[in-house]
Amino acid sequence: MNNRVINFGAGPAMLPDSVLQRAAVEMLNWRGTGMSAMEIGHRSPLFQNFLAEVNAKFRKLLAIPINYKILFLPGGGKGQFAAVPMNLLPLGASADYLDTGVWSNLAIEEAQQYGKINIVASGAESHYYSVPERKTWKLNPQAAYFYYCPNETIAGVQIHSIPQVDVPLVADLTSCLGSSSLDMSRFGVIFAGAQKNLGQAGVTVVIVRDDLLNQAQAITPSILDYTQQVNNHSCVNTPPTYAIYIFDLMLDWLAEQGGVSAIEKSNRYKAKMLYAYIDESNFYRNLVDPTYRSIMNISLTLPTEALTQQFLATATNHGFVGLKGHKKIGGIRVSLYNPITESMVVKLVEVMRSFAKTG
Ligand code: PMP
Numbered sequence: 001m002n003n004r005v006i007n008f009g010a011g012p013a014m015l016p017d018s019v020l021q022r023a024a025v026e027m028l029n030w031r032g033t034g035m036s037a038m039e040i041g042h043r044s045p046l047f048q049n050f051l052a053e054v055n056a057k058f059r060k061l062l063a064i065p066i067n068y069k070i071l072f073l074p075g076g077g078k079g080q081f082a083a084v085p086m087n088l089l090p091l092g093a094s095a096d097y098l099d100t101g102v103w104s105n106l107a108i109e110e111a112q113q114y115g116k117i118n119i120v121a122s123g124a125e126s127h128y129y130s131v132p133e134r135k136t137w138k139l140n141p142q143a144a145y146f147y148y149c150p151n152e153t154i155a156g157v158q159i160h161s162i163p164q165v166d167v168p169l170v171a172d173l174t175s176c177l178g179s180s181s182l183d184m185s186r187f188g189v190i191f192a193g194a195q196k197n198l199g200q201a202g203v204t205v206v207i208v209r210d211d212l213l214n215q216a217q218a219i220t221p222s223i224l225d226y227t228q229q230v231n232n233h234s235c236v237n238t239p240p241t242y243a244i245y246i247f248d249l250m251l252d253w254l255a256e257q258g259g260v261s262a263i264e265k266s267n268r269y270k271a272k273m274l275y276a277y278i279d280e281s282n283f284y285r286n287l288v289d290p291t292y293r294s295i296m297n298i299s300l301t302l303p304t305e306a307l308t309q310q311f312l313a314t315a316t317n318h319g320f321v322g323l324k325g326h327k328k329i330g331g332i333r334v335s336l337y338n339p340i341t342e343s344m345v346v347k348l349v350e351v352m353r354s355f356a357k358t359g
Contacts, residue, residue, distance in 0.1 A: 004017065004319075005319045005320065005321045006319055006320050006321070006340070006344050006347070006348075007321050007322045008320060008321070008322045008323050008333075008334045008335055008336070008340065008348070009321065009322020009323075009335060010153050010154075010175070010196070010297060010322070010326070010333060010335045011153070011175070011193075011195045011196040011201075011335070011337070012195040012196075012200060012201050013195060013196050013197070013335060013337045013339065014337075014339050014340070015199070015200070015246070015250070015339055016253050016339045018253060019246070019249045019250060019253050019339075022249055023245075023246065023249060030245075031046070033046065036242075037241065037242055037245035038241055038242035038245070040241065042235055042238050042239055042241055043235065047241065048233065048235075050244075050245075050248075051072070051233060051234065051235075051239075051244065052233075053248075054072070054244060054247065054248045054251070055070050055072075057248070057251050057252075058070060058205070058247075058251055061251055061254060061255060061259060061260060062178070062181075062182055062184065062260060063181075063182075063184070064184045064207060065184060065185055067209060067210045067211075068184060068207050068208060068209050068210070069207070069208050069210065069213070069226075069230045070205065070206075070207050071205070071206040071207075071208065071226065071229045071230065071234050072203050072204075072205060072234045072239055072240070072244050072247070073203070073204045073205075073206055073223070073224075073229060073234060073239070074202070074203070074204070074223060074237070074239065074240055075204060075223065075224065076193050076201070076204055077103070077172060077174040077191065077192070077193045077204065078106070078110070079204065079224060080172070080191040080204060080206065081106060081107040081109075081110035081111065081172075082110050082111075082113070082114065082224065083191075083206075083220075083224040083226070084107070084111065084145075084147065084170055084189065084191075085110075085111040085113075085114040085115050085117075085217075086114055086216055086217050086219065086220040086224060086225075087189075087208075087212070087215070087216045087217075087220065087224070087225065087226045087227075088144055088145050088168070088170065088188075088189065088212060088215065089111070089114060089115040089144045089145070089217070090144065090215060090217070091115070091217065092116075093115065093116070093142075093143075093144040094115065094116040094117070094118050094140055094142070094143055094144065095111065095115060095116070095117055095118070095143055095144050095145050095146075095147060096118050096120045096139055096140055096143040096145070096146040096147065096165075096167070097111065097117055097118070097119055097120065097146075097147045097148070098119075098120055098121060098131075098132075098137070098146070098147070098148040098149075098163075099119050099121065099122035099123060099124065100123045100128065100131050100148065100149055100152050100157060100159070101123065101128040101149065101152030101154060101155055101157055102128070102152065102153075102154045102155075102326075102328060103149045103152055103153060103154070103172060103174070104147070104148060104149040104152065104172070107147060107149065107172060111147070114217065114219075115144075118138070118140050118143065120137040120138050120139055120140075120146075121136050121137045121138065123157070126289070127287075128152065128154075128155050128157060129155055129157065129287045129288050129289055129292075130157070130288070130289035130291075130292055131157065131159055131289070131291075131292050134163065139165065141166065141167075143167045144167065144168075145167055145168040145169070145170045145188060145189075146163065146165040146167050146168070146169050146170065147170045147171070147172075148163065148169075148170075148171055148172075149171070149172040149174075150162075150171055150172075150173060150176055151173070151174075151175045151176040151294055151296055151297070152294075153174070153175040153196075153296070153297050153335075154297075154299075154326040154328060154329060154333075155287075155288060155297075155299050155329060156286075156288055156293070156294035156296070156297035156298050156299045156333065157288055157289075157292045157293075157294060158176070158292055158293065158294035158295060158296065159292065160291075160292075162183065162186045162187075168187075168188025168189070168209070168212060169186060169187045169188055170187070170188055170189045170190070171187055171189075171190045171191075172190075172191060172192070173190050173191065173192040174191070174192045174193045174196065175192075175196050175197075175296050175297060175335075175337075176192075176196075176197070176296055177190070177192035177197060177198065177205065178192075178197040178198045178250075178254065178260065178263075178338060179197045179263065179264065179267050179295070179296055179337065179338055180260065180263075180264035180267065180268075180295075181260050181261050181264055182260070184207065187207075187209070188208075188209050188212050189206065189207065189208050189209065189212060189226075190206075190207050191204055191205065191206045191207070192204065192205050194243060194246075194247050194250075196296075196335070196337050197296075197337045197338045198247055198250050198251075198254075198338075199243060199246040199247040199249070199250045200242075200243050200246045200247075201243065202240035202242070202243030203239070203240045203243035203244050203247055205247075206226065206229075208226050208230070212226075213226055213227045213230060214227050222236050222237075223236050223237050250338075254338065257338075263338050266341075266342060267295050267296070267336060267338070268295055269342060270295075270336045270340065270342055270345045271293070271294075271295035271296075271298065271336055273342070273345055273346070273349065274298055274334060274336070274345055274348070274349065275293060275298065277349045277352065277353065278298075278300060281352070281353075281356055283302065283303065283356035284300045284301070284302060284332075284352065284356065285300065285301045286298060286299060286300055286301075287299070287301065295336065296335060296336060296337060297333060297334070297335050297336075298333065298334045298335075298336065299325060299326075299329060299331055299332070299333045300325075300331055300332040300333070300334070301330075301331040301332075302331070302332065305330075308330070308331060308332065310355075311323075311332065311352075311355055312324055312332070314351065314355050315348075315351060318347070318351050320348060320351070322335070334348065
């Protein structure tokens, strides 16, 4: 794998070499079937048993309590922006949303199609580099649920403690699920596309507390209806079978790393190393309020646009890809998802350091 680059992109993200190698080895004969995992009928006992196995493995790894159902659905994070209100917002009711950046903003826009949305507070004034203080939130005690995005992938803004609210808590964990331990009992529903910390695009993990089922709006398409998906073991239609297979390989890899608490420790260490260098550099700057700095996505600015472009070219020469900032904010963005190792971050910091001196 000499040509392999280090992909610091925000997703689809890189996968560990060992996971790709295992997928390659199993490509022509998965579990003695003489087929790849993508060629197996989803209703076959083999695949149904496999789904149950992945479900149990994931539940154990993330310590998900028994009163929650785990679903593997198509439609991505964005599909869930619609699915959440369709499943949890009865006609005439209202839901609370915290606006902290591009992704929660898009979730608000989508949810407004299906019901009344109360924006409890917005980070827009800080250009989404900070989060409004809890005491300023205008909560509705009758809200059907409270929705937020714990890690805003674009600016790299992370809410590190779970908000205390009196209604079911819903969270978009697309860019952080599986990167750190999770107290699921605090949430009503969470969802995440797998393409960042847990595998490839195509499968979205949805975890729903039992008491929140059976209240979908009548217009809800069956593939987005949590209750129908629970009753059909995520097989209302053909599920993204190969993406679920890669997800399973990632769960095995995660277990080999020592599980979620070990990967969390490493993720925190990687981010600490990078922020420490940025802060001492007097060259790179991270504009995020230090309280909300993300451990997954770190956005940076350089003194000029020309230097930014030069840095990206230098990075490419060193075999680093995916560092260009999101088009909405420019600059550089470093994503440090699970498969990025500590030594990869050391290499990046070395290149950043030498560029700041000579670049
Ligand atoms: N939420 C967050 C936090 C994201 O980062 C993304 C994708 N980058 C999405 C939702 C949308 O996910 P998808 O493209 O799978 O619909």
